[in-house]
Structures are given as C-alpha cells and as structure tokens.
Amino acid sequence: MPINRREFLTVTGCVAAGMLLPGAASSGVSGPIKAVGFDGFTVFDPRPITALAEALFPEQGQALAKTWRTRQFEYTWLRTLMGNYADFWQVTSEALDFAARQHQLDMSGEKRDRLLQSFLMLEAWPDAKGVLLEMKAAGLRLAFLSNFTAAMLDACVKHAGLDDMFEEHLSTDRVRAFKPDPRAYQMGVTAFGLPREQIAFAAFGGWDAAGAKAFGYPTFWVNRLRAPLENLGMAADADGTSLQELAAFVLPVSV
Numbered sequence: 001m002p003i004n005r006r007e008f009l010t011v012t013g014c015v016a017a018g019m020l021l022p023g024a025a026s027s028g029v030s031g032p033i034k035a036v037g038f039d040g041f042t043v044f045d046p047r048p049i050t051a052l053a054e055a056l057f058p059e060q061g062q063a064l065a066k067t068w069r070t071r072q073f074e075y076t077w078l079r080t081l082m083g084n085y086a087d088f089w090q091v092t093s094e095a096l097d098f099a100a101r102q103h104q105l106d107m108s109g110e111k112r113d114r115l116l117q118s119f120l121m122l123e124a125w126p127d128a129k130g131v132l133l134e135m136k137a138a139g140l141r142l143a144f145l146s147n148f149t150a151a152m153l154d155a156c157v158k159h160a161g162l163d164d165m166f167e168e169h170l171s172t173d174r175v176r177a178f179k180p181d182p183r184a185y186q187m188g189v190t191a192f193g194l195p196r197e198q199i200a201f202a203a204f205g206g207w208d209a210a211g212a213k214a215f216g217y218p219t220f221w222v223n224r225l226r227a228p229l230e231n232l233g234m235a236a237d238a239d240g241t242s243l244q245e246l247a248a249f250v251l252p253v254s255v
Contacts (some may be wrong), residue, residue, distance in 0.1 A: 033218060033250045034198045037145035037188040041204035042222040044122035044156050052118050056111050060103060067102050071095035076147055076178035085176040088147045092119060120155035124162060131243035132165045138251055143167040145188050147178050180211025200250045206230035220249045
C-alpha cells in the first residue's frame with residue numbers, strides 16, 4: 001500500500017538501521033533525497049493529443065489515440081526485448097501508422113504530421129512550473145528520465161517555458177533500452193552521481209512506477225488520470241494526482 005512521506009522516512013530509517021520490515025525493499029537509504037527523475041508526462045500534459053485526434057477524425061479520434069498510445073508503449077517493450085532499439089520518435093510514428101490501419105483511417109500526410117508534431121508542442125500541467133521552482137529552490141537536482149528523445153524533450157521544455165529547470169535529459173537513447181529495463185533507470189544513478197536511494201522517481205504510468213520501485217528508487221506515482229493499480233507485485237512508495245503531492249514526498253519533512 002502506498003505510504004506518505006513521513007511514513008516512508010520511518011520505514012527507510014528502519015531499513016538503514018538494519019531493521020528490515022516485512023515487504024520493504026532491502027536497499028536501504030543513504031540520507032535525504034537529493035535529486036528527482038521525472039517521466040515526461042508527469043510534467044507535460046498529453047491530453048491535447050487525444051483532442052487533436054478527435055478534431056481530425058470526429059467520432060473516431062479517441063479510439064485512434066487509445067490504440068496509438070497502447071501500441072506506442074508496447075513497441076518500446078517489444079523492441080527492448082528483441083534487442084531491436086529504435087528511438088521514441090520512430091516508435092511513435094510507427095505506432096500511429098499501425099493505429100490508422102487498425103481503424104481504417106486515411107492518414108494523409110498533413111494529418112499525420114500534425115499528430116506527430118503535437119508531441120513537440122506539449123504544454124506543462126498547470127501545477128508544474130511552480131512546483132519545479134519550489135524543488136529547485138530547496139536544492140533538489142531535477143532531470144527527465146524518459147523514453148522521449150532529447151530533441152523531443154528540448155522542444156517541449158522550450159514550448160512550455162520550462163527552460164533552466166532541468167539538468168541534461170536522460171533519454172533512453174543513451175542506453176538503447178526503454179523503461180522499465182533496469183538500464184534505463186540506471187541512467188539516473190550514473191548522471192546524478194548519487195546512490196539510487198537518494199534519487200526519487202516520479203512516474204506517470206503505473207507500470208513505470210513498478211519498474212522504478214523494482215530498481216530501487218524511492219518512487220512516487222503521479223497518477224493524474226486516476227488509473228487503477230497495476231498487478232505487477234510492486235507499487236510506488238506513495239501516490240497522488242499532482243506535483244504538489246510529489247513535492248510533499250521528496251522535500252524534507254518539517255519537525
């Protein structure tokens with residue numbers, strides 16, 4: 001069951017002291033959280049992509065977007081398992097083409113381009129900028145740890161007005177393996193130069209939260225869409241629907 005920040009610190013303090021609690025991870029904690037890795041969609045709102053799909057294909061756009069999104073991530077997992085990596089922009093393009101065929105839609109060049117370009121013009125969720133500034137002011141190091149290519153992240157950061165918030169993007173292109181492969185999560189440890197116990201991970205998808213927790217990150221599921229818990233035998237340490245709740249999880253607890 002997800003727990004709040006104070007309960008999390010109590011549990012991990014016991015682990016660090018050698019008193020492992022039933023069901024708790026055995027990695028321990030080395031001091032407070034010093035950095036946060038973000039999945040892209042915890043900061044950027046993907047809902048306008050579905051709205052655009054519906055505008056381009058009335059009464060069919062929502063189904064198109066759902067199939068596109070599902071295949072997009074299935075292709076990342078399958079390509080990683082097959083050792084046949086292609087970057088997220090290519091995967092996104094291929095998934096869109098499949099979705100169009102699945103729904104027997106005429107995906108003209110213009111419509112296809114508009115849908116793909118929407119991934120470069122994502123707006124930030126309303127709470128994002130204020131909370132990111134709060135975290136930076138508290139001394140936390142911030143970076144995207146994302147399947148997105150660095151170019152996709154650069155474009156969205158610029159479009160959303162979030163320049164200078166993040167360190168160098170940790171795109172899965174670096175390791176040629178998509179999340180939830182451990183090689184993807186290891187990028188945070190390598191880039192931040194910190195033990196994983198000092199790096200919180202903010203997940204958008206329940207499957208990503210499970211993967212990050214299995215890797216050993218203190219994990220918060222930013223469950224903005226109020227999705228049900230995945231049945232993967234692993235859950236985030238805490239969850240909520242906003243970045244304000246993430247901030248309460250990662251920032252020091254007032255005594």
